Amino acid sequence: MDIGVEPPLFRDIDKIPESPCPFWTGKRVEETHLLTLIPGSIGGQLFTLRTFGELIKSRFPEICEGLATGFRSDGGEAELCRDRCAGNDRSRWVLMTRDVLEGSRNIGFAEQQKLVAEHGEQAYVIPKVLEAAVCILAEYAASGRRIFGDHPRTYTRCDEMADGYRRAVGDFSPKSLRIAANHSHDENIGIAALRRF
Numbered sequence: 001m002d003i004g005v006e007p008p009l010f011r012d013i014d015k016i017p018e019s020p021c022p023f024w025t026g027k028r029v030e031e032t033h034l035l036t037l038i039p040g041s042i043g044g045q046l047f048t049l050r051t052f053g054e055l056i057k058s059r060f061p062e063i064c065e066g067l068a069t070g071f072r073s074d075g076g077e078a079e080l081c082r083d084r085c086a087g088n089d090r091s092r093w094v095l096m097t098r099d100v101l102e103g104s105r106n107i108g109f110a111e112q113q114k115l116v117a118e119h120g121e122q123a124y125v126i127p128k129v130l131e132a133a134v135c136i137l138a139e140y141a142a143s144g145r146r147i148f149g150d151h152p153r154t155y156t157r158c159d160e161m162a163d164g165y166r167r168a169v170g171d172f173s174p175k176s177l178r179i180a181a182n183h184s185h186d187e188n189i190g191i192a193a194l195r196r197f
Contacts, residue, residue, distance in 0.1 A: 036135045040090040072178040093197040096135040100190025112191035127194040129158045132169040146172040156192035
C-alpha cells in the first residue's frame with residue numbers, strides 16, 4: 001500500500017531507545033514507548049480517521065465486525081471521521097508512551113497536561129486522536145497485544161474537542177478500539193505522552 005514519502009528516521013534514533021524514560025523511573029524508553037510512522041496519505045488519499053477506519057476494517061475484521069467506521073464511538077460519527085492531525089499532509093514519526101502516565105487517572109485535563117509538561121524534558125505533547133489510534137493499532141498489528149485495553153479499562157485523553165467534549169481513545173477490547181467523548185474525571189481515563197519528529 002502506497003503511503004507516500006516515508007521520512008527518514010531522525011537523528012540519534014540509535015540512542016533514544018536506550019535512554020532513561022522521563023516518566024517511569026528505572027526504565028528505558030524502549031520499554032515504555034512505541035515508535036510509529038503516521039502516514040500523510042494512504043493510496044493517494046489524505047490519511048484521516050475515515051481512511052484509517054476503512055483500512056483497519058479490511059485488515060482486522062475480527063475487531064471491526066459490524067462497525068461503520070472501524071471504531072466504536074459515543075456518537076458524532078461524521079465529525080469523528082473528519083478528525084485528523086493538524087498538518088498531517090506529510091508523514092512523520094511519533095514516539096508515544098505504551099500506557100497512561102502514573103498519577104494521570106481520575107484528574108482533570110489541565111492537571112494531566114501539567115504531568116506531561118513536568119516530566120518530559122523533550123517536547124512531549126498530548127496525542128491527537130488519529131496519532132493515538134494509529135500507535136495503539138500498530139502495536140496490535142506487530143505483536144497481537146491490545147494496549148490501552150479493557151482490563152483494566154484504559155483511555156488516553158486527546159487534544160481534540162468535539163461537541164464540547166474532549167475525545168479519548170482506548171478501551172481496546174476484542175470488539176474494537178473505542179473513541180469516546182469525555183468531560184469528567186474518571187479512573188479509566190489518563191493521559192499518554194507523545195513526541196513528534
